[in-house]
Amino acid sequence: MRDLSLLVQMGFGALLALSVYLPLRCGQLSLATPGFYAIGGYVAALLSTRWPALSGGGASYPLTSLALELLLAALVAGAVALVLGRPVLQLRGIYLAIATIALVEILRVLNLNMAWSGGAVGIFGIPQPFDGPAGYALATGVLLALTCWLCSRLEAMRLGRAMSAIREDELAARCMGIPTADVKLIAFVLSAVIAALTGVLAAHFLNTWNARQGSFDASITTLAFVVFGGSRIWLGPVLGGLVITALPELLRPVGDLRLILFGLVILVGPILFPQGVITPEGLARIRAAVRRA
Amino acid sequence: MEAGQRSLPGAALAGALALAAALAACGPRADDLPLQVEGGVPVGAVLSLTSNANAYGQDQQIGLELAQAWHQKRRKADSPGAPELSLRLEDGGGDEATATQAFNLLIDAGVVALVGPTLSQQAFAADPIAQRRGVPVVAPSNTATNIPQIGGFISRVSAPSTEIAPLSIAKALELNPSIRRAAVFYAQDDAYSTSESAIFQKALADKGLKPVTVQRTQLNDQDFQNQITGALRQTPDLIVISAQAVDGGNLIRQLRELGYKGSIVVGNGMNTPNIYPICQAYCDGILIAQAYSPELDTPMNREFVALYKLAKGGAIPPQLTAQAFSAYQVVAEALQRLNKRQPLSQFSLADARKALMAELLSGRYDTPLGEIAFSPDGEVVQQRFHVAQVQMKPGSLNGRFALLP
Incomplete structure (x- = not known):
């Protein structure tokens, strides 16, 4: 039983990191992930608490309703990303980052002021589809495995190669006939959908959802996952998300020093591994070593 | 070959998660x-x-x-x-x-x-x-x-705030029955402040004092000049604040610095001596309802x-x-x-x-x-509540919550 719920939160971290990684894969620094994460969470929280028909008659929340929430959250987030993506992705580099931060802030302020979102108190008493953390671990694991599979397939797919080409040189990619605007938009929408799906699971897991879940702080945390783990290959963000989420909890035995140690790790990581802990070159070296052995 | 190798870590990850979940389900229960x-x-x-x-x-x-x-x-x-x-x-x-x-x-x-x-x-x-x-x-x-x-x-x-918060409003009106115009401030991105402010506003309405203005602040705000000038334009003679220690302390300080002279009632978030170093001499005179009295x-x-x-x-x-x-x-x-x-x-x-x-x-x-x-559902049943007024020692960062009779 021990630490299974930590495993769930680590899974959420890895998923959010992948959501930041996808736009980065085509060179776009988008910090909108927490915004879509919040959208997913609100979809789940609102549907499960305000729509009695969904909760069925039984003691626990039916899995079919959870599946419906996942579907709806993916649709809503995907639609928002599709509409916003076109104009926002015209911006590059730091300007795109600023625009996406603005998006997160606008969503946060909206959620604070709208009557249906419960303001700062948020929505509480969200019903549980699973008996304990084991169910969440399984659901998160499946979602993470699917996302990882998608990301690993991207490396071999035309879309993934187009993304890499845009990251290396957008102008050159366009000259070679890659529809750069479309590719970037697909990455942005995929990123939004992953974040929203994570939000649905997180809302049920946390029992409560409020405007603080999607804040600027969360943007920075998710970016730290990718900076720490590395943004060249999908394994990097996954590792970053898992490790950085787990570290403050695993360091509990050291008591008051734990946040200092945690800060040190975040500081030392990028100094020792400027490209992130996991790079394609590093992986190739490990593979070669394994083959030799 | 290449693709197969790449997806290996993903499969391993999924396997590990599933294994952990399975282990957890069948392990011995400490309960x-x-x-x-x-x-x-x-x-x-x-x-x-x-x-x-x-x-x-x-x-x-x-x-x-x-x-x-x-x-x-x-x-x-x-x-x-x-x-x-x-x-x-x-x-x-x-x-x-x-x-x-x-x-x-x-x-x-x-x-x-x-x-x-x-x-x-x-x-x-x-x-x-x-x-x-x-x-x-x-x-x-x-x-x-x-x-x-x-x-x-x-x-x-x-x-709960529902029991305590209205007491300080009543006390403020008792101390100064001529109060007619109340202004309300609260940190809108904080759950405690938002819910307590609703209780304060209801308590004011029950006393026939509809707030002349409601100003929203944020927990991380340092500068409240906009909200304060907006409120002072309505010439309030009572200001009711729901905020946490740091932002609330700064808000009080700036209110006094910008010339507000009337009564100030604050909520439970500022119910700690840790506010003294923040609003310093300006803390003097604010009213706070208390669930505890050191003089009991x-x-x-x-x-x-x-x-x-x-x-x-x-x-x-x-x-x-x-x-x-x-x-x-x-x-x-x-x-x-x-x-x-x-x-x-x-x-x-x-x-x-x-x-x-x-x-x-x-x-x-x-x-x-x-x-x-x-009570049977776990709510505390407490006999006595109190209202305190902060009294700062002149020229120092120290003060005390002096209970009002």
């Missing part, structure tokens, strides 16, 4: 094992020792430490047969996830009851976990409505105040410390009574938790807060 009484009955506490809620967590930590020492002493002196408690304190941070994690950690470690978490917002996330796993929770500082209603295992010793003349409170003064060099204990002390005391005394009825070592952990909750709710407790009891 069925007998309650561990060797070295003290394990009790957990989750307080905000880091994040910007740590101003509250520190006050509470002292309360728990004093309660531990006090309980040890009394156990030795009066009832040597009473069970020993071993308190395990974990940091709950300022967010939901950290508090949830700390709750899980302590429940898995086999604690028989939990004290915490510090913030109401955290309670909405962490308490349902304790409820599902049948672990009694005594909240020392959650004042939002609907906290004990989370479930049968959730109780609190902190009286009962043997229990005199003992508590003496312990606190000894530990803190003569300072007067704040409400949060007294409430944390009371929370520990409630758990300790309930365990003692339960043990008298049936030795604790005969219980399984799950049964001990259930029996403790029933015992806890049925008892009466002579705490530093006065005599308290619980």
Whole structure:
């Protein structure tokens, strides 16, 4: 039983990191992930608490309703990303980052002021589809495995190669006939959908959802996952998300020093591994070593 | 070959997660094992020792430490047969996830009851976990409505804002019956401030004072000039603030600096001496309703105040410390009574938790807060509340909450 719920939160971290990684894969620094994460969470929280028909008659929340929430959250987030993506992705580099931060802030302020979102108190008493953390671990694991599979397939797919080409040189990619605007938009929408799906699971897991879940702080945390783990290959963000989420909890035995140690790790990581802990070159070296052995 | 290799880590990851889940499902359940009484009955506490809620967590930590020492002493002196408690304190941070994690950690470690978490917002996330796993929770500082209603295992010793907040408004009107124009400020991105402000506004309306303006601030704001000038244009003679210690302290300071002379009523978030260094001389005269009075003349409170003064060099204990002390005391005394009825070592952990909750709710407790009891759903039943006025020592950063008669 021990630490299974930590495993769930680590899974959420890895998923959010992948959501930041996808736009980065085509060179776009988008910090909108927490915004879509919040959208997913609100979809789940609102549907499960305000729509009695969904909760069925039984003691626990039916899995079919959870599946419906996942579907709806993916649709809503995907639609928002599709509409916003076109104009926002015209911006590059730091300007795109600023625009996406603005998006997160606008969503946060909206959620604070709208009557249906419960303001700062948020929505509480969200019903549980699973008996304990084991169910969440399984659901998160499946979602993470699917996302990882998608990301690993991207490396071999035309879309993934187009993304890499845009990251290396957008102008050159366009000259070679890659529809750069479309590719970037697909990455942005995929990123939004992953974040929203994570939000649905997180809302049920946390029992409560409020405007603080999607804040600027969360943007920075998710970016730290990718900076720490590395943004060249999908394994990097996954590792970053898992490790950085787990570290403050695993360091509990050291008591008051734990946040200092945690800060040190975040500081030392990028100094020792400027490209992130996991790079394609590093992986190739490990593979070669394994083959030799 | 290449693609196959690449997807290997993904498969491994999924496998590991599935394995962990399967292992967890079939492992032995700690709940069925007998309650561990060797070295003290394990009790957990989750307080905000880091994040910007740590101003509250520190006050509470002292309360728990004093309660531990006090309980040890009394156990030795009066009832040597009473069970020993071993308190395990974990940091709950300022967010939901950290508090949830700390709750899980302590429940898995086999604690028989939990004290915490510090913030109401955290309670909405962490308490349902304790409820599902049948672990009694005594909240020392959650004042939002609907906290004990989370479930049968959730109780609190902190009286809700609905009972306390209106008292300070009534007192302000009593001190100055000519008040006609009230202005309201609250931190709109904070759960506690938002819900308390709603109660304040209702209390004002009940007294026939519709707020002339309602200004919203943010927890991380430093500069309140916009909101203040907006409010002062309405020439209020009473300002009611729901904010936390740091932003609220700054707000009061700037209100006075910009020339506001009327009465100020603040909520529970500023109910800590930690505000003195922030608003300094400008803190003087603000009104705060109190669930605790250091001047309460009962043997229990005199003992508590003496312990606190000894530990803190003569300072007067704040409400949060007294409430944390009371929370520990409630758990300790309930365990003692339960043990008298049936030795604790005969219980399984799950049964001990259930029996403790029933015992806890049925008892009466002579705490530093006065005599308290619980309603059947876990809400505290407290006899006396007070209203204090801050009095700052001229030219110093020190002051006190002077109780008004």
